[in-house]
Amino acid sequence: MPLPQEHTYTSDDYWNLPEGERAELIGGQLYSMAPPSRIHLEISGALFATIRNYITRQSGACKIYAAPFAVNLDADDKNWVEPDISVICDSNKLTDRGCSGAPDWIIEITSPSTQSHDYLKKLWLYQKSNVREYWIVNPAAKSVTVYDFEHGASAGYSFNDEIPVALYNASLKICVADLIS
Numbered sequence: 001m002p003l004p005q006e007h008t009y010t011s012d013d014y015w016n017l018p019e020g021e022r023a024e025l026i027g028g029q030l031y032s033m034a035p036p037s038r039i040h041l042e043i044s045g046a047l048f049a050t051i052r053n054y055i056t057r058q059s060g061a062c063k064i065y066a067a068p069f070a071v072n073l074d075a076d077d078k079n080w081v082e083p084d085i086s087v088i089c090d091s092n093k094l095t096d097r098g099c100s101g102a103p104d105w106i107i108e109i110t111s112p113s114t115q116s117h118d119y120l121k122k123l124w125l126y127q128k129s130n131v132r133e134y135w136i137v138n139p140a141a142k143s144v145t146v147y148d149f150e151h152g153a154s155a156g157y158s159f160n161d162e163i164p165v166a167l168y169n170a171s172l173k174i175c176v177a178d179l180i181s
Contacts, residue, residue, distance in 0.1 A: 006029075008028035008029075008078075009025055009028055009029060009030050010025075010028070010077055010078070011025065011072070011077035011078075011080060013025070013030065014030070014080045015097075017030075022068060022082065024080060024081045024082055025077075025078065025079060025080040025081075026078075026079055026081065026117075026121060026122075026125060027078055027079065027125075028078045031117065033082065034111075034113060036067075036084075036109070036111075037111065037139075039139045039180075040084075040109045040139065042180055043109050043137055043139060043179070044066060044067070044084050044085060044107075044109055045066075046176075046179035047085055047107060047137070047174070047176075047179065048064060048066050051064050051085070051172070051174075052064050054168070054172045055087075058168075060089075061089060061091070062087050062088060062089040062104065062167075063087070063088050063089075063091070063094065064085065064086070064087050064088075065085070065086045065088070065098075065099075066084065066085055067082045067083060067084050067085075068082050069082060069083070069086055069099070070082060070097055070098030070099070071083060071086055071098055071099040071102075071103060071106075072097075072098065072099065072100050072101070073101070073102055073126075074129065079129070081122065081125070083103070083106040083107065083108055084107055084108050084109045085105075085106070085107040086099060086106055087103055087104050087106075087167065088103045088104060089104045089167075090104075102126070102129040102130045102131045102132075103131060104131070104132045104133065104167055105131070105132060105133040105134075105135075105167045106126055106131050106133075106134050107134075107135040107136075107137060108122060108134075108135070108136050108137070109139065110136055110137065110138050110139075111139075111140075112140065115138075118136050119136060119145075122134075123136075123147065126147075126149070127147070127149050130149070131149060132148075132149055132150040132166070132167055133146070133147065133148055133149065133165070133166050133167050134146075134149065135147075135163075137176065142158060142159040142160075142176075142177075143156060143157065143158055143159070144156070144157045144158075144159070144161075144163055144176060145157075146163060146166075148166040150166065151166060153166075159175070159176040159177040159180075160175065160177045161175065162174070163175070163176070
């Protein structure tokens with residue numbers, strides 16, 4: 001008896017999900033997304049505002065988007081993700097549907113149900129797709145793990161630390177505790 005075959009989904013499946021249903025397409029597999037918690041939204045909103053204000057003050061060319069914002073990481077349409085925060089510095093990547101190509105900086109706010117995706121699956125996917133910087137914010141542990149793929153570095157921080165943003169040569173530092181206290 002043959003083994004059951006895994007179904008591979010495409011961008012057509014992703015874009016034709018029922019109204020209001022959110023999912024990510026990773027490696028041809030659809031992964032449902034649960035609604036974010038209150039603390040998730042609080043952290044996401046505060047980070048978004050801080051980064052957006054920094055970009056505006058610097059008259060920067062980068063654009064920032066909060067989820068839900070579709071990011072197609074590859075040309076073969078097998079990877080559509082919705083990072084909590086995406087910073088894109090190349091306006092040619094922006095389309096009516098979202099971002100076509102890797103954002104420069106991605107922030108994911110993890111929860112117990114998404115940790116394996118954020119720390120393993122997405123870490124590998126973002127590195128392979130040439131994301132320059134990836135932050136995993138963990139509200140339960142009050143920690144932030146930073147991957148600076150461009151310089152081959154990673155570091156762990158607490159919410160109380162001033163976290164330097166490599167994308168901006170550390171001219172932007174973020175203390176998560178200051179944002180949500």
